[in-house]
Amino acid sequence: MTYSRFLRRILAVAAVAAACFVPDTSVAAPSPVDTGGTAVEQPKPKKRTTTRKRSTAGRRTTRARRATPAVAPAAGWTRPRGASALSSDLGSILSRKEDGHWGAMVVSLTRGDTLFALAPDDPRTPASTLKMFTSVLALDRLGPNWQFSTDVLRDGAVGGDGTLAGNLYLRGDGDPALSKRWVPGPGLDAPMQELADKVAAAGIKHVKGDLVADASAFESRTIPDGWLSRYAGSGYAAPFSALSLNENIVVVAVYPDGRVVLEPATTGIPVENQVKVTGGGGSSLHIYRSTDGTVVARGSIGKRAAVRRLQLTVADPPRFTAGALRAALASKGITVDGQLRMGQTPANASLVASHKSPPISELIAAMNRESINHFAELLFRNAVRGPKRDTLGSAENGNALLQRFMTTKAGASANAVSVTDGCGLSVLDHVTPRAMIQMLAYAHKAPWSSAFHASLPVAGESELLRNRMKFTPAQGNLHAKTGTTNDVIGLGGYVTAENGEVLAFSFLFNGHDRWNARATIDRMGATMAAFSR
Incomplete structure (x- = not known):
């Protein structure tokens, strides 16, 4: 391995170091019955929402992480000038062959044009980015001030x-x-x-x-x-x-x-x-x-x-x-x-x-910033019940409601979204990158848009994005929800480009090379923030 290639690998590991082995969500159980559990030490107040078995490769990654700074800038981002330059630069960043499948889309909400798309209509497992769909569904059905x-x-x-x-x-x-x-x-x-x-x-x-x-x-x-x-x-x-x-x-x-x-x-x-x-x-x-x-x-x-x-x-x-x-x-x-x-x-x-309860706006903020699966499951079913509280809160009814919302209000195609839960733990969930963009576009114009925007972590500053995209144009600018499991890395949300355009983006990677995929997403986030035309 050449020195430059070794250095790039170290920077990529460092860029995700703080989050290594602490994904924001995980995948857990096809049995409908929880069959028991063994106690673990009561954790410190810091919220953790997943666990992961340590493999030999994982231990090697941990050693590399400890040998590098805790925070590093997202290396390899660019300052594209013009839509074609942005599309070319994002395509170049994604050209690295990770072991898995990408789905990606970037749209200017200011001008309405698509700036980048890669397999935008192919279904991908969303992990915790699904919590954004749950948030939007609950806000649209019940409003930000609803209390339980x-x-x-x-x-x-x-x-x-x-x-x-x-x-x-x-x-x-x-x-x-x-x-x-x-x-x-x-x-x-x-x-x-x-x-x-x-x-x-x-x-x-x-x-x-x-x-x-x-x-x-x-x-x-x-x-x-x-x-x-x-x-x-x-x-x-x-x-x-x-x-x-x-x-x-x-x-x-x-x-x-x-x-x-x-x-x-x-x-x-x-x-x-x-x-x-x-x-x-x-x-x-x-x-x-x-x-x-x-x-x-x-x-x-x-x-x-x-x-x-x-x-x-x-x-x-x-x-x-x-x-x-x-x-x-x-x-x-x-x-x-x-x-x-x-x-x-x-x-x-x-x-x-x-x-x-506190108003839904506060509950959604906690759910998205800390990726709390319990909150997502309850809010998903409460959205089904609606303001009249006359429908059974079930996953089946929730999927039907979400599909109806996406087709009639967000403009998605039929079956662009199909879920069995509200938090993204299920391996049976799938969404297309285009459907995520359509959901984000709808939320951006909704009367409750400020509550939704405020619920999303901020790059380089808060919660699950605190140590990502630091020292780049995305820091303090990009607002997004993460998604992480053993086989998924995702990020979806909003970023303001250098020229003031608001961009909605959806990046979903399904595969095993998730830590390199995370570094790739961070480079794309910084590149979008530096874009101008």
């Missing part, structure tokens, strides 16, 4: 002594923000504590009936088609439902005295504690979720050890969430005589308490 409401209702009368002669219902509205991330409070059960306080304020002290979890707004299936089974149990591929809490992650805390405590506290998950207390300060723990949903804790912990906290995905989100409400009610002295069960809220039930 998680409600507590009753079907009986409350006596003078505070006894409810009936059932209490927890009705889910598919709120993705039912977590401490959005609700202030000391624990992971903050949303349920808030609802319990409101139930107490309504004068209820005792419930003679059941606590009923109502997740009927969505289909009962909690894992979509096309999620690969090797990712089952991972936090970024947790099961979901219309009634979800803490992104359906439970923290298992093991104390030096042998106690095993779930955070948030919930009566909806049984715990089997087989932990033994030993001398010293060490610990050796194996914590996992069995196929029936029981959290099993085995191993040992020393009397002088620190508290160990590990996290697991939840097998039954509605039961987990309603169990957390029951525990919160108990902490306020409110007792429930009956069982915790699944069911539907009667039409004549009376509202007791509500928790409102």
Whole structure:
């Protein structure tokens, strides 16, 4: 290998260094049933939404990454003058033979002409760039100010002594923000504590009936088609439902005295504690979720050890969430005589308490900037329900709605988009680069366009693009959503050219040589930003 070729390879590796082995999304499970999971150490606050097995080649790449600066400019970009020069330069950048297939398109939204196209009508797996379609669908159907409401209702009368002669219902509205991330409070059960306080304020002290979890707004299936089974149990591929809490992650805390405590506290998950207390300060723990949903804790912990906290995905989100409400009610002295069960809220039930989510604009910003799959799945199904909330939130209905939207509003051809989820984890999803451009063009002119634009990471500055395209004309300029899996690298969004034109672009690579493909995309991003005519 010549020195110049070696240097180009090092620069390409450095340009993607900060993101290596931490893709923004991944592919996870074709089984419709999540069969269990093993606990992992509770992560630090920095959001990670995928994992990847380390191969020998991966270790070599890691060594190369550590030997190079953390951030490097996107080498090889140009300053094209004129449309033909831009097309030629982008074609030249893409002429490198990566092990895979490209689809690409660049259109000037200012002038309306196509500046570059490569296989624009060939379907490609989009990975997390699909979250832009979900964002646009939710914004178009519900508007940027829409809020979700998680409600507590009753079907009986409350006596003078505070006894409810009936059932209490927890009705889910598919709120993705039912977590401490959005609700202030000391624990992971903050949303349920808030609802319990409101139930107490309504004068209820005792419930003679059941606590009923109502997740009927969505289909009962909690894992979509096309999620690969090797990712089952991972936090970024947790099961979901219309009634979800803490992104359906439970923290298992093991104390030096042998106690095993779930955070948030919930009566909806049984715990089997087989932990033994030993001398010293060490610990050796194996914590996992069995196929029936029981959290099993085995191993040992020393009397002088620190508290160990590990996290697991939840097998039954509605039961987990309603169990957390029951525990919160108990902490306020409110007792429930009956069982915790699944069911539907009667039409004549009376509202007791509500928790409102932040507006959709804030939820979409979090989803796109951090690539949160859980948010995407719930927003996708909520878009189906629409403002009247009269349609079942399902993946099948979501695909039909998205295809109808793309053909009637964005001008796409039939079947240019076909999906089985809303986040892009599914290997069965496909979109064409042209369809992505048409979606971006529609969003650019929509009344809610500012909310959509603001949700996208910015090159060289924020979230998943923080360390990409630095020290180039794209820094602080290019707004886009990433997509990364083991076999996909994608980027789609907007960039303002040097002459002030707004360009929409879609770059989708399906293949194994994804890190070189990522460097190629960064060169194209910088080249578009430097374009003028």
